[in-house]
Amino acid sequence: MQKLVIIGAGMASGRTLEHITDASADAFEITLFNAEPRGNYNRIMLSPVLSGERTYDEIVTHDDDWYAARNIRTRFGEKVIWVDRKRKLVMGENGEVSYDKLIIATGSTPFIIPVPGHDLPGVIGYRDLEDTNAMIDAAAQASASAVVIGGGLLGLEAAAGLRMRGMEVTVLHNDGHLMNRQLDEAAGYLLQNDLEKRGITVMTSANTKQIVGDGKVEQVRLEDGTEIPANIVLMTAGIRPSVLVGQEAGLKVGRAIEVDDQMRTSDPDIFAVGECVEFEANLFGLVAPLYDQAKVLANTLLGVEDSFKLRELSTKLKVTGCDLFSAGDFAEGEGREDIVFRDPKRRVYKRLIVENDRLIGAVMYGDTADSNWFFGLIKDGTNIEEMRETLIFGPAYQDGSATTVDPLAAVAALPLEAEICGCNGVCKGDITQAIEAGAHTLDDVRAKTKASASCGTCTGLVEQVLAFSLGDGFQVTAEKPVCKCTDLTHEDVRRLIKARELKTQPAVWQELAWKTPNGCPSCRPAINYYLLADWPLEYQDDLQSRFVNERNHANIQKNGTYSVVPRMWGGMTTADELIAIATAAKRFDATIKVTGGQRIDLLGIKKDDLPLIWKDLNSAGMVSGHAYTKGLRTVKTCVGTDWCRFGTQDSTGLGIKLEKKLWGSWTPHKLKLAVSGCPRNCSEATCKDIGIICVDSGYQISVGGAAGMDLRQTEALVDVATEGEVDEWVTAFVQLYRENGKYLDRVYKWVAKVGLEWVKEELANPQTRIDLIDRFALSQSVYQTDPWADHVSNRANQYEPLADLTMEAVT
Amino acid sequence: MNWTDIGELAAVPIRGSRIVKTQAGCIAIFRTSETEVFATSNTCAHKGGPLNEGIVHDKKITCPLHNWVFSLETGEAQGADEGRIATYPVKVENDRLLLDIDALATATA
Numbered sequence A: 001m002q003k004l005v006i007i008g009a010g011m012a013s014g015r016t017l018e019h020i021t022d023a024s025a026d027a028f029e030i031t032l033f034n035a036e037p038r039g040n041y042n043r044i045m046l047s048p049v050l051s052g053e054r055t056y057d058e059i060v061t062h063d064d065d066w067y068a069a070r071n072i073r074t075r076f077g078e079k080v081i082w083v084d085r086k087r088k089l090v091m092g093e094n095g096e097v098s099y100d101k102l103i104i105a106t107g108s109t110p111f112i113i114p115v116p117g118h119d120l121p122g123v124i125g126y127r128d129l130e131d132t133n134a135m136i137d138a139a140a141q142a143s144a145s146a147v148v149i150g151g152g153l154l155g156l157e158a159a160a161g162l163r164m165r166g167m168e169v170t171v172l173h174n175d176g177h178l179m180n181r182q183l184d185e186a187a188g189y190l191l192q193n194d195l196e197k198r199g200i201t202v203m204t205s206a207n208t209k210q211i212v213g214d215g216k217v218e219q220v221r222l223e224d225g226t227e228i229p230a231n232i233v234l235m236t237a238g239i240r241p242s243v244l245v246g247q248e249a250g251l252k253v254g255r256a257i258e259v260d261d262q263m264r265t266s267d268p269d270i271f272a273v274g275e276c277v278e279f280e281a282n283l284f285g286l287v288a289p290l291y292d293q294a295k296v297l298a299n300t301l302l303g304v305e306d307s308f309k310l311r312e313l314s315t316k317l318k319v320t321g322c323d324l325f326s327a328g329d330f331a332e333g334e335g336r337e338d339i340v341f342r343d344p345k346r347r348v349y350k351r352l353i354v355e356n357d358r359l360i361g362a363v364m365y366g367d368t369a370d371s372n373w374f375f376g377l378i379k380d381g382t383n384i385e386e387m388r389e390t391l392i393f394g395p396a397y398q399d400g401s402a403t404t405v406d407p408l409a410a411v412a413a414l415p416l417e418a419e420i421c422g423c424n425g426v427c428k429g430d431i432t433q434a435i436e437a438g439a440h441t442l443d444d445v446r447a448k449t450k451a452s453a454s455c456g457t458c459t460g461l462v463e464q465v466l467a468f469s470l471g472d473g474f475q476v477t478a479e480k481p482v483c484k485c486t487d488l489t490h491e492d493v494r495r496l497i498k499a500r501e502l503k504t505q506p507a508v509w510q511e512l513a514w515k516t517p518n519g520c521p522s523c524r525p526a527i528n529y530y531l532l533a534d535w536p537l538e539y540q541d542d543l544q545s546r547f548v549n550e551r552n553h554a555n556i557q558k559n560g561t562y563s564v565v566p567r568m569w570g571g572m573t574t575a576d577e578l579i580a581i582a583t584a585a586k587r588f589d590a591t592i593k594v595t596g597g598q599r600i601d602l603l604g605i606k607k608d609d610l611p612l613i614w615k616d617l618n619s620a621g622m623v624s625g626h627a628y629t630k631g632l633r634t635v636k637t638c639v640g641t642d643w644c645r646f647g648t649q650d651s652t653g654l655g656i657k658l659e660k661k662l663w664g665s666w667t668p669h670k671l672k673l674a675v676s677g678c679p680r681n682c683s684e685a686t687c688k689d690i691g692i693i694c695v696d697s698g699y700q701i702s703v704g705g706a707a708g709m710d711l712r713q714t715e716a717l718v719d720v721a722t723e724g725e726v727d728e729w730v731t732a733f734v735q736l737y738r739e740n741g742k743y744l745d746r747v748y749k750w751v752a753k754v755g756l757e758w759v760k761e762e763l764a765n766p767q768t769r770i771d772l773i774d775r776f777a778l779s780q781s782v783y784q785t786d787p788w789a790d791h792v793s794n795r796a797n798q799y800e801p802l803a804d805l806t807m808e809a810v811t
Numbered sequence B: 001m002n003w004t005d006i007g008e009l010a011a012v013p014i015r016g017s018r019i020v021k022t023q024a025g026c027i028a029i030f031r032t033s034e035t036e037v038f039a040t041s042n043t044c045a046h047k048g049g050p051l052n053e054g055i056v057h058d059k060k061i062t063c064p065l066h067n068w069v070f071s072l073e074t075g076e077a078q079g080a081d082e083g084r085i086a087t088y089p090v091k092v093e094n095d096r097l098l099l100d101i102d103a104l105a106t107a108t109a
């Protein structure tokens, strides 16, 4: 009988053994080594063991009787040290054994990120029963907390399990969304949401700097300085194939032990199977392909022709209540098309990726009932041309009974008891009754039935009910949607962002049922603004959603160069500043122009030079003038009491104070102020967004002026006696505009919409003013920083070309 | 085909763009998602605007100067505008970006 020795009793070798012994009881004399002190168990079910939904005994696949019945000599708890290929010997810790055929099935080990402190007691990987028990023990201690590094499949299962055992759990993930290898942003967002609802803290784009502790883990410190207390730190940031035995035996090893399609290594008598192998440059991390390998390997050893082929993989997360599914290739790509379905109320997201009339990938969250059907279509490469229109609705729609989807016909076909507005439980019958009783507009229906009066996502449906009930008698609402990506208006979106606490762009796209994968140039800057204005601390400003000027913090010119305008507080400057500006202008060959905003413009700067000129201006004490922003531009002033014989107050000083207070803040559109020292109004205050005229008795504040495409005079807001009150009213007014204005509405347009009376009423309440000022200050604590300095130190490389191939020989 | 390494994928922000200087002029590398990239001429077919500075959405780019929109897949201007920008083969391998520089030669020839 041939001697077969196997190193590693894991999922791959376990399946191989089943095939071999099932086919032939006495083909081999088998010896099985395992470093773990036990035989094969269902490793993937460790997560339910961790969460307490299963016990270890329930997941054992091969017990002692199983091995005994098959005459397999087991050497468990004994690690293999070395393989002597010349003498065909395997050395275990307790002695050697000879082989005719050898299988290496050593699996892999968790990758421990080598940050300082990674070797402290309390840092664990997640691979075997020992790890699982260590976590269970840690969770048993009172008020224990865990930090999980790595928000992939393993990390999230661990996090959910630990949380179910009562631990405080924080997941740190370095990418922008969870499970980024399996999920796109929208699904990642829903998943994060569900985990947070269980009380798990999720931090994305989080980079661990250090694990801190005296003799054992105490806390985790991030790059940005955040410190999170932890009794244990779980490293689930990836796995590394265990190749040592193969490597030392001199087998061919790339990223793992290389095998051919019969699972043979570079030595014809040695085979490898499982996560320790590399096949055609592929590594493995899920069991499905390993089971295929196991079958091929068993056949090969038994002399049956077979060959291993790569196949499509799918992923599910074993966290009860988080239904997700991902399969195939979900990256966007040339010639690929997305079919997206979102149902915000049911928290469902489905995306199919189609290429050449074939389904090549699928991502689903919330409703995965049809996932197997889709996975089948992917694996079989089925031509889906015929069912393309209804594909996303799953197999139930494919029997030919569902005809073309005319929305009005669909609504007409709904029974009267069908629910239209989920938030308020309004069914179709309620709405048709209201319509019969005279409600002929959306607002009427809202007022009578409350339909679409909460989250607003059913507005379209309500309108369809109106349209089919009234025919031509109904006209769809006048207020235009934000853009083609949604039917909601700016006002709806702003309201919903606040009411439903939407704090990321994917959250907005998903919850408000965006029709495009990631918005368009119209909505992206608007949503970015709304999010940063409403959630200054939580939301991360997205440069890719900003127009070039705000992304590059300079004004793009028609020839692709930029103009640079340093801030000149209240229009005041000094000789030193002027010298620095002149020197910079010379160095970068700029055209110099005095702007209409009381400062100096340096034009014609090349993109590569931007960080350099900013650095020069920064070191002379100047910061960006934000001459490119939907944000505070300038506060123009006149000379006031300092010099002017008519000046009544220190208009220059007040202007500088206001500019120093407000600079850096983002607003729905640009914001310009001016302070004039007397009613002669030399700083043109009465055509600014906010104008202040100094008079003997104090200050007249007026708002809503314009001197651009529209010409308007400001209207009086309030008269106050002191500079302090000017500061209070102006700041509160700016914040009110920031919180309520529609993106790209200048102040005068916004005031016209909400009414100056409403603005006055709001601001008349001292407490309201204080609250607004507090929220403004909070936002400024994040955003009042000089973007130039920031980009010079953190993003300078983005201003350079990615590569220069001009020297490359092109054949 | 002559696949030339032009840098790491991570150097291009998602929904962002970087340029590569070549003998055939500036090429814009667009990253439309985690793993999807496109390469096109960086010069707008309208009045030469720098496309890498535009907003990337879906598989399209909107020029920063006058808002023409181009498909990154075909290079065709979208909507009512008429024009086309050159597109080039680019791919991601092991988190590196590879550009087919032979295609640049044919494009200029």
Ligand code: SRM
Binding pocket: A555, A556, A557, A563, A565, A593, A594, A595, A596, A597, A598, A599, A600, A601, A627, A633, A634, A670, A672, A687, A705, A706, A707, A708, A709, A710, A746
């Ligand atoms: C540089 C400057 C002209 C100058 O050389 O003086 C200027 C230049 C531009 N203005 Fe202006 N405006 C400049 C003062 C003004 C003024 C006068 C003022 O602020 O006192 C106005 C009228 C007052 C007002 O805003 O109501 C003005 C009303 C506009 C408008 C019309 C806005 C409106 O709501 O109707 C636009 C278009 C827009 O913003 O959408 C505009 C847009 C522009 C843009 C940004 C056009 C663009 O999108 O590229 C110009 C950039 C030129 C460039 O390439 O750098 N500019 N612009 C002035 C910079 C002031 C500064 O120091 O920051």
Ligand SMILES: Cc1cc2nc3c(=O)[nH]c(=O)nc-3n(C[C@H](O)[C@H](O)[C@H](O)COP(=O)(O)OP(=O)(O)OC[C@H]3O[C@@H](n4cnc5c(N)ncnc54)[C@H](O)[C@@H]3O)c2cc1C
Binding pocket: A007, A008, A009, A010, A011, A012, A013, A033, A034, A035, A036, A043, A044, A045, A046, A047, A078, A079, A080, A081, A105, A106, A107, A108, A126, A127, A128, A154, A242, A245, A273, A274, A275, A276, A284, A285, A286, A287, A288, A290, A316, A318
């Ligand atoms: C918690 C968890 C959840 C998972 N969930 C899923 C899932 O839902 N779906 C999925 O498809 N996959 C999942 N996986 C991955 C799956 O478990 C692995 O792909 C699979 O176990 C790999 O099988 P293997 O035989 O290659 O390695 P393993 O099962 O790791 O077996 C290798 C064995 O070799 C032993 N060994 C190593 N070196 C030596 C040596 N020198 N001498 C002796 N013995 C040695 C090890 O101790 C180990 O017991 C999960 C993994 C974990 C840890």
Ligand code: SF4
Binding pocket: none
């Ligand atoms: S007036 Fe017109 S041309 Fe002149 S700077 Fe303003 S936007 Fe440009």
Ligand code: FES
Binding pocket: B044, B045, B046, B047, B048, B049, B063, B064, B065, B066, B067, B068
């Ligand atoms: S130059 Fe691109 S749109 Fe005009």
